[in-house]
Amino acid sequence: MGNRKVLFLATSRKTRGGIAAVLNTYTRLSFWNEYHVRWIGTHIDRSQCQKWLFAVKALLSYICCIGFYDLVHIHVGELPSIKRKFIFFKLAKFCRKKVVIHLHIGNQLDGYRDNKLCRELLEGADAIIVLSQSIRTKISAYFGVGEKVHVIYNPCSIVSNVHYSDQHKYILFAGTLNQNKGYAVLIKAFAKIAIQFPDWRLVLAGNGELEQAQQLVKDLGIEHQVVFAGWVTDSKKEQLFREASVFCLSSYAEGFPMAVLDAWSYGIPVVSTPVGGLPDVLKDNENALLFQPGDVDMLAEKFIQVLSDATCRKRLSSASLALSKGLFSIQTINSQIEALYEICLTTN
Numbered sequence: 001m002g003n004r005k006v007l008f009l010a011t012s013r014k015t016r017g018g019i020a021a022v023l024n025t026y027t028r029l030s031f032w033n034e035y036h037v038r039w040i041g042t043h044i045d046r047s048q049c050q051k052w053l054f055a056v057k058a059l060l061s062y063i064c065c066i067g068f069y070d071l072v073h074i075h076v077g078e079l080p081s082i083k084r085k086f087i088f089f090k091l092a093k094f095c096r097k098k099v100v101i102h103l104h105i106g107n108q109l110d111g112y113r114d115n116k117l118c119r120e121l122l123e124g125a126d127a128i129i130v131l132s133q134s135i136r137t138k139i140s141a142y143f144g145v146g147e148k149v150h151v152i153y154n155p156c157s158i159v160s161n162v163h164y165s166d167q168h169k170y171i172l173f174a175g176t177l178n179q180n181k182g183y184a185v186l187i188k189a190f191a192k193i194a195i196q197f198p199d200w201r202l203v204l205a206g207n208g209e210l211e212q213a214q215q216l217v218k219d220l221g222i223e224h225q226v227v228f229a230g231w232v233t234d235s236k237k238e239q240l241f242r243e244a245s246v247f248c249l250s251s252y253a254e255g256f257p258m259a260v261l262d263a264w265s266y267g268i269p270v271v272s273t274p275v276g277g278l279p280d281v282l283k284d285n286e287n288a289l290l291f292q293p294g295d296v297d298m299l300a301e302k303f304i305q306v307l308s309d310a311t312c313r314k315r316l317s318s319a320s321l322a323l324s325k326g327l328f329s330i331q332t333i334n335s336q337i338e339a340l341y342e343i344c345l346t347t348n
Contacts, residue, residue, distance in 0.1 A: 004345055005036040005068065009088050010075035012041035012054070016207070016231060017176070018258035019077055019104050022154045029155070029334040035341060037073075038065070042084055055084065062088055071098040071344055077255070078108050079115065086117050093124055098344045101125040106135060106255045106276030113142040126344050131256035132277025150340055153277065154256045155333040156265040156324040164267040164317040165243075166310065170201040170227075171303070172244035172268070174237075174259045175251075177208030182250030182273070182293060184216060189250075189299035191220040197307050198225070205229040205240055241266040245313065246306055251275050252293040264324040269316030271302050281327065287319035 011020050023039065026032060042058040044051060066072070072092040076082050092099050101121055103109070112118045122128055122139065128149045130136050140146030171190065177183045183204065190202045202225060204213065210228060217226045232240055241247075247263035247270050254276035263270050270288040272278060284290040289306055291298040306312055326332070 003036070004070045004341075005038070006071045006073055006341065007062075007066065007069040008037055008039040008073050008075070009042055009058075009062070009085060010039065011077075011081075012044040013039065015041075015043065015045050018154075018255070019075060021157075021258045021262075022104070023075065025155050025157060025330070026337075028158060029330055029337070031334050031338045031341070034338070035071075038069070040065075042088070043081070059087065062091065066091065066095055066097065069097065071100065071341060073100045073102060075102045075104060076121070077104045079112060079118075082112075082115075082118055082121060086121065089121055089124065098126045099124065100127045100129060100340070100344060102129040103135065103139075104131065104255045106131065106253060108253055108255075109135060109138055109142070119143055126347075127340055129340070132280045134279060135255075135277065150336075152333060152336045152340070153328050154258060154261055155330045156261045156328045158330060159265040159324075162242075162265070162267050162321065164314070164321075166245040166313050168243040169199055169245050170203045170243070171246045171248050171271075172203050172205065172240060172263075173248055173250070174205045174232075174240070174262070175249075175257075177204065177206050177210060177213050180252050181206075181208075182252055183209070183213055185294055185296055185299060186248055186250040187213065187216050187220065187222075187226070188296045189303060190226070191222050192296070192300040193303050193307070194222045194225050196304070200245075200307055201225050201227055203227045203229055203240065203244070205232045205237070207231040241268065244268050246271060246303075248299075249273060249275075249278075250293070250299065254278070261324075261328060264320040264328065267317045267321040267324075269306060269313045270320060271299070271306060281323065287323065288316065 010023050040058050040061055044054045074085050076085050122143045122145050129152050136149045136151050139149050175181050217223055247268040249260050249272040256277040272288055273293045274290050282288040289302040291302050
């Protein structure tokens with residue numbers, strides 16, 4: 001490894017969402033120091049004017065320092081992210097730097113197969129990281145670059161002293177409240193079983209369409225069993241995950257959802273849609289309970305199954321912890337990233 005240095009291009013450390021959470025976990029892995037990684041944030045959650053100023057500052061910093069780095073690791077999400085990062089990619093190629101493109105998308109890729117920027121980005125990369133085997137298959141089919149695609153899952157968070165307990169009796173949702181996250185499906189499904197389980201609550205942690213979600217809860221008459229926790233971080237987030245009895249992901253599309261990785265880290269039973277990279281590892285009734293996106297009745301059935309059976313919850317909790325300590329452990333992910341860097345940096 002020696003003095004080889006890596007430049008990360010991604011969203012700001014302070015941006016809300018899964019990519020920032022994943023990269024903040026990366027900063028705690030050994031490869032971060034071994035490759036002298038520098039993180040340049042290219043996007044921030046602010047006003048449009050502030051976003052432009054932040055991007056210009058990022059570009060100037062990048063131009064000033066790229067000559068001192070050997071490899072540029074570019075993290076991209078959906079199409080706007082690809083457009084923002086494209087100029088950084090072109091500069092890296094002009095400076096003859098090795099480039100790793102890290103795709104933090106899943107189902108969304110279907111809409112990009114004819115996008116010229118996406119094609120040039122992937123064809124010009126020295127290596128491509130994706131979040132699941134299914135995305136690797138699609139990349140190969142859509143862009144013909146399968147030989148340089150590597151599957152590296154997002155790592156689980158580092159959590160100590162995990163002891164699952166279902167005494168608080170609540171289902172946790174964590175993420176932005178928008179249509180893609182399926183929060184309305186989640187609320188409607190919970191409303192169907194709320195009377196049957198009067199001592200259980202639904203806790204929604206996140207920002208977004210709060211007024212619409214609160215109105216839906218009111219219309220369904222379940223205000224006394226639903227809590228809106230807002231966007232949570234640090235100790236508040238830790239408390240919510242430590243005390244959650246069940247975690248639910250109701251999304252229509254994902255890359256590899258960080259919220260599920262967090263749930264595994266805390267040993268929480270997971271009820272989820274089979275989106276993004278999750279089908280690689282989740283098996284219904286084995287290590288999670290699965291339902292189809294948008295299917296309110298199916299989700300209600302899964303809730304009945306898990307809420308009425310403590311043995312089921314404990315079994316799924318053990319499965320979650322096993323995933324966090326195995327395939328998705330920080331040690332596994334760290335080794336995979338180091339190996340990929342070595343391949344890139346030792347290949348002409």
